[in-house]
Amino acid sequence: MSLIRWTTAVAVATVALAACQKAETPEQTASRMQAETDSARTAIAAQNARFVRYVNANQADSLALLYPADGVILQPDMPAATGRDSIKARYAALFAPGGVMTLTTVALTANGPVAIERGTWTYMIPAQGKTPAMHLAGKSLVHWHKVNGQWMFAEDMWNNDAPAPAAPAPAARH
Amino acid sequence: MSLIRWTTAVAVATVALAACQKAETPEQTASRMQAETDSARTAIAAQNARFVRYVNANQADSLALLYPADGVILQPDMPAATGRDSIKARYAALFAPGGVMTLTTVALTANGPVAIERGTWTYMIPAQGKTPAMHLAGKSLVHWHKVNGQWMFAEDMWNNDAPAPAAPAPAARH
Numbered sequence: 001m002s003l004i005r006w007t008t009a010v011a012v013a014t015v016a017l018a019a020c021q022k023a024e025t026p027e028q029t030a031s032r033m034q035a036e037t038d039s040a041r042t043a044i045a046a047q048n049a050r051f052v053r054y055v056n057a058n059q060a061d062s063l064a065l066l067y068p069a070d071g072v073i074l075q076p077d078m079p080a081a082t083g084r085d086s087i088k089a090r091y092a093a094l095f096a097p098g099g100v101m102t103l104t105t106v107a108l109t110a111n112g113p114v115a116i117e118r119g120t121w122t123y124m125i126p127a128q129g130k131t132p133a134m135h136l137a138g139k140s141l142v143h144w145h146k147v148n149g150q151w152m153f154a155e156d157m158w159n160n161d162a163p164a165p166a167a168p169a170p171a172a173r174h
Numbered sequence: 175m176s177l178i179r180w181t182t183a184v185a186v187a188t189v190a191l192a193a194c195q196k197a198e199t200p201e202q203t204a205s206r207m208q209a210e211t212d213s214a215r216t217a218i219a220a221q222n223a224r225f226v227r228y229v230n231a232n233q234a235d236s237l238a239l240l241y242p243a244d245g246v247i248l249q250p251d252m253p254a255a256t257g258r259d260s261i262k263a264r265y266a267a268l269f270a271p272g273g274v275m276t277l278t279t280v281a282l283t284a285n286g287p288v289a290i291e292r293g294t295w296t297y298m299i300p301a302q303g304k305t306p307a308m309h310l311a312g313k314s315l316v317h318w319h320k321v322n323g324q325w326m327f328a329e330d331m332w333n334n335d336a337p338a339p340a341a342p343a344p345a346a347r348h
Contacts, residue, residue, distance in 0.1 A: 026287075029286055029287060033286075033288075072281075072292065074292070074313050074315055074333065075333075076250060076333040076334065077333070077334055077335070077336055077337045078335065078336075079313075079335045080292075080313055107246075107329070109288060109317070109319075111285045111286050111287075111288045112203055112207075112285050112286075113200075113203060113285075114207075114283060114285045114288065114290070116288065116290060116317040116329065118246065118248070118254075118317075118329055139248050139253075139254055139331070141248055141315050141317065141329055141331040143283070143290040143292075143315065145283075155281070155290065155292055155315055157313070157315040157331050157333065158333075159248065159249075159250040159251070159331065159332075159333040160250065160251055161251070161252065161253045162251055162252075163251045
């Protein structure tokens with residue numbers, strides 16, 4: 001190959017590499033993240049649908065498998081719980097007979113294998129005996145992490161929109 | 175330029191572009207994110223130190239400026255509040271005279287302009303008249319966003335590790 005031909009090839013390759021190695025501009029980052037967020041939305045909605053189905057079926061085992069092995073829940077009025085065994089035990093203690101949950105995504109931001117989802121939730125507990133029905137509502141912030149192509153609840157926090165109704169006095173339950 | 179010279183240049187450029195356009199491997203992503211997390215840690219610690227200083231000085235104005243214009247707080251037992259005016263009003267209502275806050279980062283994950291921080295907090299309220307001292311403790315999950323080179327609290331959620339102590343009956347306050 002002639003020197004001129006090599007020079008041309010190297011020059012073209014250098015321009016190509018310079019173009020690709022340059023860091024994203026903030027606009028390019030925002031645009032790439034928007035595309036990644038759009039693409040994560042469906043998969044995360046499917047995971048949330050599973051979450052709701054397992055809560056409503058009182059399946060704490062299945063719920064815990066939506067979290068990675070080192071997943072963490074940050075539940076109101078309890079210390080954080082880490083790992084599937086702890087998460088399973090916490091959910092099992094939260095289920096109310098006949099309780100029906102809904103989840104709504106309010107905001108989602110994805111960047112590569114990381115996503116943050118802000119949401120709202122409701123949990124309707126039917127009346128039981130003399131205990132009146134309860135309509136709980138609140139919000140959530142979830143750090144999703146994509147593990148082997150699957151979005152999982154890496155860190156999952158929630159709280160309530162209003163103080164929980166006082167538990168009825170034991171005498172009122174019978 | 176001869177056809178052969180062009181062909182060579184295009185071939186070299188194609189190889190160069192293919193090498194650089196290849197997506198990161200999961201290992202490369204994890205390693206880059208670890209470096210970005212290490213580099214974000216100091217700046218986020220400095221923002222948290224400001225947060226604590228403003229809470230302890232009851233400076234709701236300054237606190238609100240740590241949030242972007244569309245920042246959101248997800249406070250226990252209240253609906254979400256969006257924007258600096260709402261955030262300022264919420265914090266002003268939370269301050270207790272002489273209250274002292276601490277914040278500790280437990281886990282941090284950064285990826286480009288996005289970071290997620292899990293933390294713990296304490297808030298010590300000294301006794302006042304017949305109202306005993308209160309030691310509150312809880313946890314937080316923060317979606318940080320880097321805006322014009324500055325890490326800000328984009329979405330900030332917290333809750334408690336235990337139910338809040340019952341407010342004393344009005345008669346007990348005097």
